[in-house]
Amino acid sequence: LAQQSTEQWRPAIHFSPKKNWTNDPNGLIYINGNYHLFFQHNPQGNEWGNMSWGHAKSKDLLHWEELPLAIPHGKEYIFSGCVVYDKDHVSVLGDPSKPLLIAIYTADYPNTLQEQHLAFSNDEGLTWTKYAQNPVLSINLKDFRDPNIIYHGPSKQFVMTVVKPWEYTAQFYGSKDLIHWSLLSEFGPQGDVDMIWECPSLLELPVENSKEKKWVLALSSQGPYKKAVGMQYFVGNFDGKTFTNDAPKEQVNYVDYGRDFYAAIPFYNTANTETFWLGWMLSWSYAKEQPTFPWKGQMSLARTLSLVRTSQGLKLKQVLKPDLTKMKPSFEAKNLVLKGSKTLSGMKFLQSKTYVIELKVDAANAKQWGIELGDEAKQNPELTRIGFDEKSQDWFIDRRLSGEIPAPGFDVIQSAPFVAGEDKVMQLVVDRSTIELLAQDGLVAISSLRFPKKKETVRLVSLGGELRIKELRIWEVK
Ligand code: FRU
Secondary structure (H helix, E strand, C coil), X not given: CCCCCCHHHCCCCCCCCCCEEEEEEEEEEEEXXXXXEEEEECCCCCCCCCCEEEEEEECCCCCCEEEEEEECCCCCEEEEEEEEECCCCCCCCCCCCCCCEEEEEEEEECCCEEEEEEEEECCCCCCCEECCCCCCEEEEECCCXXXXXXXXXXXXXXXXXXXXXXXXXXXXXXXXXCCCCEEEEEECCCCCCCCCCEEEEEEEEEECCCCCEEEEEXXXXXXXXXXXXXXXXXXXXXXXXXXXXXCCCCXXXXXXXXXXXXXEEECEECCCCCCEEEEECCCCCCHHHCCCCCEECCECCEEEEEEEEECCEEEEEEEXXXXXXXXXXXXXXEEEEEEEEECCXXXXXXXCCEEEEEEEEECCCCCEEEEEEECCCCCCCCEEEEEEECCCCEEEEEEEECCECCCCCCCCEEEEECCCCCCCEEEEEEECCEEEEEEHHHCEEEEEEXXXXXXXXXXXXXXXXXXXXXXXXXXXXX
16 A cells, blocks of 8 residues: 655654654754754665664755765664764874864664764765774673764863663763773763663853853653653763762753653854754654654754753753744734634734744733644644643643544643743744744743644634733744
C-alpha cells in the first residue's frame, strides 16, 4: 500500500528533512554567513537506523536548504556530536590554506562499543574525511557518547563534554589540538536521574541586568512516559577543569516542559556574541509513531539563551532567534475585554499558516485563558488549547483533542509552573504540526507537536470570567 504524504503537517520554518528520519541536531555551527545544521539521519528510511549525518544550511535560521548527506555510516553508526572551527589549524589536518572544520562525534558499534571519532572538512561541511587514527577518545565503554566542544579562552584549550549515560555522569576532557584529549573532571549524578543522560553541553551565559556570566551544564534525558520532559540544566561555575553546581544536588531545573524538545545543543558561534541553540522536536516515547510521511522528525526554532535572576533564583531564558516579535506585526489590538471565545478580524486569515501570537494580559477574574486552535464542530471538536490556568498557576498546552493521536499517552496536558513576580505574557509559534509556547519573556517553554485533521480557526478564550488583554500582536511568517 502506498503511504500518503502528509505535507499539511510539514512545518515551514522549522527544519525537517525532505524525506526519511531525523533525530538530534548535530554539529551546529555558524561560519561565513551560514548556519549549518547536521542531523542524525537515516538516509534510507523513515525510521531510526543506518545512522549518518544529514546536512542543511540557512542564512536566517528559518528557511533551510538541505544539502547532500555529510557523513555516511560505515561499520560504525555516526551518532551525535559537534563541529568546531579549527581557526589556527591546531589539528594539522587537511589543507592549511583553507578554513578547517572538525567534527567530533560518537562512533557507535551497535551493542558493543561507543567511542569518539573525528572527521574533517575543508569545504564548509559538504564533504568529510574520517581521521585515519580514530578513535580520538575511547574508554572502552558500551555507552559513552555525544561529545560537545567549546573553546575555553582562560585555560587556552578546547573542552569536550561527553556523557556516561547509565552513570548519570558528564565528563570533561581538555585538548590543545582537538586530537589528544585528557580527562579534566567528572560531574554527577545530580539533579534528575530518572532516565539516562545524553547530549550534554557546557555554555557560558550572561546574567541579564548585570555584568556577570555564569556557566551552565545542559543535558537531555528522557524515555517512555516515566518522565514528561527531556532536558535539564545546572547553573554554576567552570574553571577550566571542574564544573560546580551552585544549587543543592537534588534541585532540578527543566529547560522546556513540553514532550517534544530534546537533544538541544548550542551553535558553535564563530561571531561569539551570543549563545543560541535548537533541539529535536519529538519524543522518544512515540517518535516511531509520528504519523508523518515521507519524513519523521523536525527541529525547534533557534533560541537565544541567557540567565535571569527571578524570585526562584537564576533561571534559563530562551528567546526566539531571530526574534520574530521584533518585526512589524501583521495585526495588533489593545485593551480588549474578553469573555468566552472570540476570533478577532486579524485572526481570521491564519488558517494553516505559520505565525506568532503574543498576548499580554491582566487576567482579571478569568479562571483559564489563552488561545484555542480548532474546528467549529459542536460534536467531537478538534482542539489544541494553549494558555494559563489561574487556579493551578500553570501554563499549559492541552493536546488531548488535537486531532490524530499517534500513540497511547500522546493525548495529554503539558504544563509548566508560573514564575512568580514576572508578567503574564505568552508568545506562541504555530507552524502546522509544530508549536512552541514561550511564556513570561522566555522563562517558560513548552514545545509540542499535534496533528490536526481538520481546518482550524484561531480563537481567544477566557473561561469562568473576564480577561483583560493589554496587548495582542500577531506576526505572519513566510
Ligand atoms: C539522543 C541519542 C543520542 C545518540 C543519538 C543516536 O536522542 O540517543 O544519545 O547519540 O540519539 O541517534
